[in-house]
Amino acid sequence: MAGLTEKARGGVRAGGGVRAAGIALVLLGVAVAAVVALTTPWRSLPGAAPAVTPDPARDFSSGQIARAAAFDAAVNVPVYLSLAVTLVVAGVLVLTPFGAWVVGRLRGPWWLRALLGVLALSAVSLAIKWPLGMWYETRLRAFGLSTQQWPAWSADRLKSFGVQTVVIAIMVLAVVWLARRSPRRWWIPAAAGAFLLTVAASFVYPVVVEPLFNDFTPLPQGRLRSDLIAMASRDGVPVEDVLVADASRRTTALNAYVSGFGATRRIVVYDTLLRAPAGEVELVVAHELGHAKNGDVLYGTLVGALGAAAGACLLFLVVSPPSVRRRTGVASVADPRAVGLLLGLMSLTTVLSGPAENIVSRQIEARADVHALDLTRDPATFAAMQKRLAVTNISDLSPNAFEYVMYASHPTSPQRLALARSWVRLHGLPEP
Structure with missing residues (x-):
């Protein structure tokens, strides 16, 4: 190795860096695949559930x-x-x-x-x-x-x-x-x-x-908020808050989502969704829970x-x-x-x-x-x-x-x- 030129030594070092990065990529790819394979619910219902087209x-x-x-x-x-x-x-x-x-x-x-x-x-x-x-x-x-x-x-x-x-x-x-x-x-x-x-x-x-x-504003006090908080408690899910987004200034679409985790986790419902019957709002929030x-x-x-x-x-x-x-x-x-x-x-x-x-x-x-x-x-x-x-x-x-x-x-x-x-x-x- 002592007889290598500086350019050749640089090429060897670069090749080593590529190999190391390639190994790291494979290991990280395996880690991603493992997490996805183990945490993704590939079957949402038990195998005994009848198939419906x-x-x-x-x-x-x-x-x-x-x-x-x-x-x-x-x-x-x-x-x-x-x-x-x-x-x-x-x-x-x-x-x-x-x-x-x-x-x-x-x-x-x-x-x-x-x-x-x-x-x-x-x-x-x-x-x-x-x-x-x-x-x-x-x-x-x-x-x-x-x-x-x-x-x-x-x-x-x-x-x-x-x-x-x-x-x-x-x-x-x-x-x-x-x-x-x-x-x-x-x-x-x-x-x-x-x-x-x-x-x-x-x-x-x-x-x-x-x-x-x-x-975003907290969902107003009332029966709907009480029912949603009670449902979250019954479900054993710690929810920091249920917020309402003023989506109606942008769209007529209905939606809700969960974002963040830990101290920043919250469930957000569009104000357009609140126009639906309370039972349907509860179902949407149950999905987010x-x-x-x-x-x-x-x-x-x-x-x-x-x-x-x-x-x-x-x-x-x-x-x-x-x-x-x-x-x-x-x-x-x-x-x-x-x-x-x-x-x-x-x-x-x-x-x-x-x-x-x-x-x-x-x-x-x-x-x-x-x-x-x-x-x-x-x-x-x-x-x-x-x-x-x-x-x-x-x-x-x-x-x-x-x-x-x-x-x-x-x-x-x-x-x-x-x-x-x-x-x-x-x-x-x-x-x-």
């Missing part, structure tokens, strides 16, 4: 089915075009020197050029997608789903852009800074930082980001954190070959001109990981539905609630395979109703 025609009128299909057709074009723009922009940043060319025209210290590069390249994508977002918004208004005016819509879109850009800028700056300090080992602190950032975001998001888009009781946010955070750490290792491996850097006009990841390459790879990773995340999410949502049925023992109200959600939100009752894989984070309404019927038959109760 989902059938939209059983629960929805021909007019409701036609309206859902018409809405789907109306929004498909802007949605598909937006996805295409995302992929094209990411492809340009990964396969061409465009990103390096943009950042190369900026002036200032490396960190300022990196920041301005993130902002400039993200703004290009925002500008291209803006007309598509307006197109989608006009479709929502045409079908009565949006209550926003253009100034409020624009403000929300810019706030969302700002939040995303800040998070991306933190990640990109960290990668470039670490690469400048340790060119062959930056993936190690980057993986650790990605893990910690994901965990921190779970705590911070409910109390910092969510209030940017909605005002299922997420809290099963620690879905905690496990989701763990999977996301491990995935983010694995992503840092994968990023190191992808940008290591000289051919990648030559193609994008970047000398190394330590060069602020690498911002475009990093943005493109992050964007592609987000799109490509979506289908796998949806598979897990649909199973978790089905378990929460079963939890709501077990807790309330009221399948008739559950069915009424699912129909109301589907009709009011104009849910896609029969998504095609592509839409189901790419966008369906929940089972379809017919699937959820079929699950309820299977639960009913398992327990020998009257079928709704």
